[in-house]
Amino acid sequence: MISLSDVPFRTPLATFGPMVFIGLLLVTAPWWLPAIGLYQYLGTEIAIWLIFALGFNLLFGYAGLHSFGHGAYLGIGAYAFGLWQQNVMVGLWSGLAAAILAAGIAGAIVGALISHRRGIYYALMTIAFGQVFWFSAMKLHSITGGEDGLLGIPRPALELGFASVDMRSNVALFYLAAVFLIVALVVLRRLVNSPFGRVLQAIRQNEMRARFAGYEVWHFKWAAFVISAMFAGLAGGLFSMAQQSAYPDVMSLHQSGLIVMMVLVGGGLVSFWGPIFGVLLYFVARDVLGGLTETWLLWYGLMFMGMVMLRPEGVAGMLHLLVRRVSGERSGAELAAEKVS
Amino acid sequence: MTYLLPHILNGLTLGLLFALIALGFTLIVGVMEVINLAHGSLFALGAYFALTVIGGGWFAGTEFGAWWLGLPIEHRYILALVVAPVLSAGAGMLLELCLRPTHGKAPLYGLLLTFGAALVIEEIIRLGWGTGEQNLQVPTAINGPVLIGGFIYSKYKFFAAAFSAAAIVAVWLFLERTPYGAIIKAGAHDSEMVRALGYDLSKLRLFVFGFGASLAGLAGIVMVPIWGLRPHVGIDVVIPAFLIIVIGGIGSFWGAVVAALMVGLAVGITGAYAGAWATMSMYILLILVVGLRSRGLFGRKSALEN
Numbered sequence A: 001m002i003s004l005s006d007v008p009f010r011t012p013l014a015t016f017g018p019m020v021f022i023g024l025l026l027v028t029a030p031w032w033l034p035a036i037g038l039y040q041y042l043g044t045e046i047a048i049w050l051i052f053a054l055g056f057n058l059l060f061g062y063a064g065l066h067s068f069g070h071g072a073y074l075g076i077g078a079y080a081f082g083l084w085q086q087n088v089m090v091g092l093w094s095g096l097a098a099a100i101l102a103a104g105i106a107g108a109i110v111g112a113l114i115s116h117r118r119g120i121y122y123a124l125m126t127i128a129f130g131q132v133f134w135f136s137a138m139k140l141h142s143i144t145g146g147e148d149g150l151l152g153i154p155r156p157a158l159e160l161g162f163a164s165v166d167m168r169s170n171v172a173l174f175y176l177a178a179v180f181l182i183v184a185l186v187v188l189r190r191l192v193n194s195p196f197g198r199v200l201q202a203i204r205q206n207e208m209r210a211r212f213a214g215y216e217v218w219h220f221k222w223a224a225f226v227i228s229a230m231f232a233g234l235a236g237g238l239f240s241m242a243q244q245s246a247y248p249d250v251m252s253l254h255q256s257g258l259i260v261m262m263v264l265v266g267g268g269l270v271s272f273w274g275p276i277f278g279v280l281l282y283f284v285a286r287d288v289l290g291g292l293t294e295t296w297l298l299w300y301g302l303m304f305m306g307m308v309m310l311r312p313e314g315v316a317g318m319l320h321l322l323v324r325r326v327s328g329e330r331s332g333a334e335l336a337a338e339k340v341s
Numbered sequence B: 001m002t003y004l005l006p007h008i009l010n011g012l013t014l015g016l017l018f019a020l021i022a023l024g025f026t027l028i029v030g031v032m033e034v035i036n037l038a039h040g041s042l043f044a045l046g047a048y049f050a051l052t053v054i055g056g057g058w059f060a061g062t063e064f065g066a067w068w069l070g071l072p073i074e075h076r077y078i079l080a081l082v083v084a085p086v087l088s089a090g091a092g093m094l095l096e097l098c099l100r101p102t103h104g105k106a107p108l109y110g111l112l113l114t115f116g117a118a119l120v121i122e123e124i125i126r127l128g129w130g131t132g133e134q135n136l137q138v139p140t141a142i143n144g145p146v147l148i149g150g151f152i153y154s155k156y157k158f159f160a161a162a163f164s165a166a167a168i169v170a171v172w173l174f175l176e177r178t179p180y181g182a183i184i185k186a187g188a189h190d191s192e193m194v195r196a197l198g199y200d201l202s203k204l205r206l207f208v209f210g211f212g213a214s215l216a217g218l219a220g221i222v223m224v225p226i227w228g229l230r231p232h233v234g235i236d237v238v239i240p241a242f243l244i245i246v247i248g249g250i251g252s253f254w255g256a257v258v259a260a261l262m263v264g265l266a267v268g269i270t271g272a273y274a275g276a277w278a279t280m281s282m283y284i285l286l287i288l289v290v291g292l293r294s295r296g297l298f299g300r301k302s303a304l305e306n
Helices: A016-035 A040-062 A071-088 A092-114 A119-139 A170-192 A195-205 A207-212 A217-243 A253-266 A274-292 A296-310 A314-327 A332-340 B005-032 B039-055 B063-070 B073-102 B107-129 B155-177 B179-189 B191-196 B201-227 B233-248 B253-273 B280-292
Strands: B145-148 B151-154
Touching: A016 A040, A016 A170, A040 A170, A040 A195, A040 A217, A040 A253, A040 A274, A071 A092, A071 A119, A071 A217, A071 A253, A092 A119, A092 A217, A119 A253, A119 B107, A119 B233, A119 B280, A170 A195, A170 A217, A195 A207, A195 A217, A207 A217, A253 A274, A253 A296, A253 A314, A253 B107, A253 B233, A274 A296, A274 A314, A296 B073, A296 B107, B005 B039, B005 B151, B005 B155, B005 B179, B005 B201, B005 B233, B005 B253, B039 B073, B039 B107, B039 B201, B039 B233, B073 B107, B073 B201, B107 B233, B145 B155, B151 B155, B155 B179, B155 B201, B155 B253, B179 B191, B179 B201, B191 B201, B201 B233, B233 B253, B233 B280, B253 B280
Parallel strands: none
Antiparallel strands: B145 B151
């Protein structure tokens, strides 16, 4: 099986094409989404989950740290945004900053407690902390509104200094989410190809060796956790704007597991772009299969099981191998990887 | 103290039931090196199979079904106790076959596959048995209240605790006093050596998974009259089981039992003072224990750490 590090880095120029394509798709989404029988709000939802999934993959795919409680940070971002609007002030920038900060602080505390763990113990601790946050959100009625959550969160207008854009329409919100998605894409792409990203990949491949090479491994694991929690917080803030509410359901183990499924199915272990395929596939499955049958989760679950059994490299990995096969070029790393598997 | 006593008893009962669930889990982790997130779903399946056996299932409405429902509940219940775990074991073995391609890969893949399986099983339960809350009938002999020293207890809880304790002892005897148990323990310790000695490792794994699944099914039948039966129960149950084996130390038999009793007591005693936060206590316990001893109370180094 190939991994993220076997796929050579392509210069910004080489990825210019796909970037422009994604950009065009995003800009035109409000027109073509209803045209193919879907609805406007879906675009916003997908953009938000993409931010979450891409940030998550920094931790999951690049650093190889398997967090199964990441929904908690999305939820914390959502609550922070809502509480900020309701108790402090109504404002888009300050609300989103509060969401990112709150998720980052929660991630920093949890990260400090778990970054010395490895492998399955790391996963277990993330589950435990995720459940603690979820449970607290359910039980702290006076703050979070219990199982119903915070309701009636306003969508503040976007203040740009020279102009103010009303966010109450779904189209406006979609463009806001799309802009944040592009920012997230650019930031994360820079990050994973920076020396920092290389160290994370080294940790994934062999933590012991990375430590012997002189890196303070747990600082890097902690930083990866905090950064991905902050992206989750941003997604959460946007999510509570989109839903105009924040509720504990997004923090449950179920949701945290779904994001892992999306990233893996899409091929987050193989490619930076993997989570994009995964999120799209999930939402298409939900809306298209869900329209045909009540039990779409059964089919999605079976597909996921088949994927883990037969093609754990996901959609992106399959595409990558396909392109390689068509163009007939085989890299040394890939050959080595095939020999190993 | 008298205020706490019923809560402590409740906690111990819960702990024994947790131990029964965690035993199957820890066996599978030990031999297979797979964290089986579908364990709770096998637990739920066991309970639903029992529901079908007791209620006549697919024969309801036919002559045979009428005759079957005419039998005393005790007979039907005992048959359910035998048949349902066997069916769970079948489901477990099927899952083991699905897990084969993930052998030798990172433990993450086993975890992910069983997570997918948990989703699938939950949906199958929704399809087959409906989404609502159901009731598992129990024999009248073990149902109803009992008065001890001025307190009213449910008879069923005593039955459940005694049954779990007996099952735990039986599993321990099986593992410690029979040659099969010796092979399983050896498989957990060093599977390569077991293979080198001429035992068929894939059969061993199939058997252990089936055995663990049947324990889960058994726990399901005994536990759901207390917890209630809904399709979602699998996820509710797998988390405590999971916390328990981590607190106890992965792969340790007595570690699992001790940790289960600790978790049960923690939940019971927290419940006495702050009912809403009872479930939270087990997460706090996990974070405390694992924060102090990274491999749990009785844990040794395991292959899952890489």
